[in-house]
Amino acid sequence: MSKATIADIAREAGVSVTTVSRFINGNYQKMSTPTRLRIEATVNRLHYTPRASARQLRRGQSMIVGVIVGDISNVFSSLLFKGIYNVLQPAGYDVMLMNSNNSVLQEKDEIDRLLSQQVDGLIIQPDAYDFEAYKSVSTSHLPLVMVDRQIEDQPHQISRVTSDNFDSCFSLGSKLLAGHYQKVVVLSRVLSQISAQTIRAEGFARAAQALGRKYARIEMGDHDRSWLSKQIRREITGIAEDGTGKTLLVSLMGPLLFDALASLRELRLVFPRDLGLVSFDDWDWSQYVGNGIYLLEQNPKALGEQAASNLCLQMEEVRAGHDPYGVSKSYSLPVKNVPAPSV
16 A cells, blocks of 8 residues: 555645645644644544655754765775764764865865755865865854864864874884984875875974984875886985985875885885885785885774764754854874884
């Protein structure tokens, strides 16, 4: 037997569909008591149950959350979304995933699309260095969490969830440069206006400066591996007879490690004999390369879970009629050192 519809209720009760819709949404102001009781009796007799979407609209919610990531093809994005979904799906929310392709203009289009869908909240891996790009969200007091990337002028009342990028890199850089490494070369590929890689690079730069060591940064951009090999060859310092003077090469994101490994093979450089090798990564696949590569391992899934948990708190505040940003908070999640004999 098919489920009763609003049209069925209207026909049986002898009223218009609009009147039934008003009844379902609790708008009884212009409805006589006999009409309301007749519709109520018809609803009960036909066992009519409003669709979830109708109940949600009555509560002023869409039960949809929008998520925008910079690069959907990146393993980081997949793990981040898994963490977000693990929290929001059991809470009854549908999650719309958007890809900005690391473009500020495309990101703006995605934000506008999600706002038009009347989402209950947004989680954004931001592309713009200026928070002005997100004012349309914050001025409407829509629940909002920024994740992974750090906007310098972000208002304190907007939630932020990042990894401990600076301190983890400064700490490891200080430890290794205090030993037999005389130079650190960081390898990055920054495709958006802001990137966690910039903060990681600053951590190693500060460590080198504090210890009087050399520092260089290779920005990969759209260059190929042949270009990278030339840059690495130029930056590698000589090794003294006592083993001092070696260079520490650091990949600031997992995908760049593939390029670094290819270049080292082309140059016939072996780690840790000729140089040290470290990578910031999201998962420990590099344990299978040689005897393993030293990792600074972040946890994208935990970032997603923390972001979604705070967003849920904000959406609860909205339901209670409160300002969602009253429960906003900045979180810095720890980065794990995974030692390996590549240094």
